[in-house]
Amino acid sequence: MARIKQIIFSDFFDTLTNGALVLFAYWYIYKVTRDQSYISLLGLISMIATLFTFVGGYLSDKVNKVYLLKTVVGIRVLNTILGLVIYHLFDDPILSVMVTVVINSVLNIVYSPLTESIVPSIVHGKEDLITANSWVSIANQLSSVLSAGLSAIFIFFGNVSIGLVLSLVLYVLSYLLITRLSTETKAGKNVDVTSLVTKDTNKFLVGMKIIRKNFLISVIVPVALVTNFCFWTVWLLMPKLSIDVFSGFTYMYNSIDLSFTVGSILGAFAVNVKHKGKKTFTARNFPYFLLLQGLMILLIGLFSLQNSEVFGIVGVVISWLGYGICNSVGSILYFSTVQLSVPSNHIGMVIGAILTIFSLANPIAAITSAPLSHITTTPIIIFSLGTVMMLASVPVFF
Numbered sequence: 001m002a003r004i005k006q007i008i009f010s011d012f013f014d015t016l017t018n019g020a021l022v023l024f025a026y027w028y029i030y031k032v033t034r035d036q037s038y039i040s041l042l043g044l045i046s047m048i049a050t051l052f053t054f055v056g057g058y059l060s061d062k063v064n065k066v067y068l069l070k071t072v073v074g075i076r077v078l079n080t081i082l083g084l085v086i087y088h089l090f091d092d093p094i095l096s097v098m099v100t101v102v103i104n105s106v107l108n109i110v111y112s113p114l115t116e117s118i119v120p121s122i123v124h125g126k127e128d129l130i131t132a133n134s135w136v137s138i139a140n141q142l143s144s145v146l147s148a149g150l151s152a153i154f155i156f157f158g159n160v161s162i163g164l165v166l167s168l169v170l171y172v173l174s175y176l177l178i179t180r181l182s183t184e185t186k187a188g189k190n191v192d193v194t195s196l197v198t199k200d201t202n203k204f205l206v207g208m209k210i211i212r213k214n215f216l217i218s219v220i221v222p223v224a225l226v227t228n229f230c231f232w233t234v235w236l237l238m239p240k241l242s243i244d245v246f247s248g249f250t251y252m253y254n255s256i257d258l259s260f261t262v263g264s265i266l267g268a269f270a271v272n273v274k275h276k277g278k279k280t281f282t283a284r285n286f287p288y289f290l291l292l293q294g295l296m297i298l299l300i301g302l303f304s305l306q307n308s309e310v311f312g313i314v315g316v317v318i319s320w321l322g323y324g325i326c327n328s329v330g331s332i333l334y335f336s337t338v339q340l341s342v343p344s345n346h347i348g349m350v351i352g353a354i355l356t357i358f359s360l361a362n363p364i365a366a367i368t369s370a371p372l373s374h375i376t377t378t379p380i381i382i383f384s385l386g387t388v389m390m391l392a393s394v395p396v397f398f
Helices: 002-033 036-050 054-062 067-089 095-121 125-155 160-179 193-213 221-234 240-246 252-272 284-302 309-341 344-359 360-371 378-397
Strands: none
Touching: 002 036, 002 067, 002 095, 002 125, 002 160, 002 240, 002 252, 002 360, 036 095, 036 193, 036 221, 036 240, 054 067, 054 095, 054 125, 067 221, 095 160, 095 378, 221 240, 221 284, 221 344, 221 360, 221 378, 240 252, 240 378, 252 309, 284 309, 284 378, 309 360, 344 360, 360 378
């Protein structure tokens, strides 16, 4: 477990820093430029990168996982140094923070699947694996919550150079935690990437066929595309909303991220501790949680229109908390239903296909957020997208 803890703590500092840096970059770039196009570009690159995580999965199977983890974290350190060099050499804070965030997004193609697969390659025995996974889950939740607090520190200084220096210290700490870790892990198979891409494509197509034939699953696909598009469009408009509408509260963006994260944790916790005999968390009630997600987005737009800034701030933060709860519960109910409605030997293929399809809306949302911001005010856009989400959920009731 000592080796596992080294990896978990390293991942904690890496995830914490990466999340805080992204939040700070979005806030800072919009504050300086007041141009949603930059936020759209960063969001687009990040979302496109997630579509290629299967490549990172293949690489993590082909290369020694501990060695690969050291390499990725080491590149993060060098990337942050590069950001500082650009800042001081060209005196261009926006370019420096954008380059740093973009390269980190590309690194996540490898880092995300690698951290999910490295634990089973090191632990021995089922009990150790369960214990290790519980530690990983706790660390991920803590890093998600604390990243909002760390980004608030970055925003407090409001300086890209200070933000990158603090990030560099934490990335170096992350690297040092694993630098002495032995690379002797369970040997990975020598993988033919071309063959794996072909197999993965075939599995995706098989998953698509199962989805098309299963009405319970297929009916949600168009609805999920609409809701994902609306959510990501709204999320990418949050820096603009925080600065343009709630300029009196510097840490509005951090509060939004924190409330959404805490809501997601509370939703998962509520499902996990449900009492027997309760009928709240069942597949039959999934449409209500989907409808409530749209309602929460609508309320965010509505509270943003209030004349009282304090009332608006409290309303938006609570609405994001509510959205996090409903989204978390809805996701658990839907994927539990999927797992129960398809043969066990097809679950991986079906979920893989579903996640790929759902992700298709994300880059479109990133592209759309900029032109939408020129049409009308941000609260009206958010209110409208919330209405669309609510209307999209109606067919699921039938």
